[in-house]
Amino acid sequence: MKSFGYTISKGRVIDYDANDHRLENLVLAAEPTLALCIACGCCAATCTAAQHTGFSLRRINVSLRRGETDIIRQEISGCMLCGKCTILCPRGVSTRNIVFTVRKHLSLLDNNAV
Ligand code: SF4
Numbered sequence: 001m002k003s004f005g006y007t008i009s010k011g012r013v014i015d016y017d018a019n020d021h022r023l024e025n026l027v028l029a030a031e032p033t034l035a036l037c038i039a040c041g042c043c044a045a046t047c048t049a050a051q052h053t054g055f056s057l058r059r060i061n062v063s064l065r066r067g068e069t070d071i072i073r074q075e076i077s078g079c080m081l082c083g084k085c086t087i088l089c090p091r092g093v094s095t096r097n098i099v100f101t102v103r104k105h106l107s108l109l110d111n112n113a114v
């Protein structure tokens, strides 16, 4: 085959139906304000952990809604639970409680306790 100097990128389709939404449902039941998140990114822009480590609460929230649990599992420990983002969120999302609830339910899911 002739080379044109580039390759076709791998598809990045988000299959909402195939993804695992158990964590999203558990967090929504415990902290319904997750549904108010509009992914504006104010939390990530003001987060001290984000400035130093690349952690993004916006990415956590979006991944939760998509059912992309592996991304959350890799990144959730980056939050220091300081609560700064909770004060600044324009939608009143209880961000710190979302992180706390995600950690709690992730460990329960990993231990098949729910
Ligand atoms: S600041 Fe609030 S609405 Fe914006 S991405 Fe963060 S949690 Fe969502």
Ligand code: SF4
Residues within 6 Å of the ligand: 043, 046, 047, 048, 049, 050, 057, 078, 079, 080, 081, 082, 083, 084, 085, 086, 095, 096, 099
């Ligand atoms: S609670 Fe977590 S996500 Fe929010 S500002 Fe603090 S370190 Fe960042």
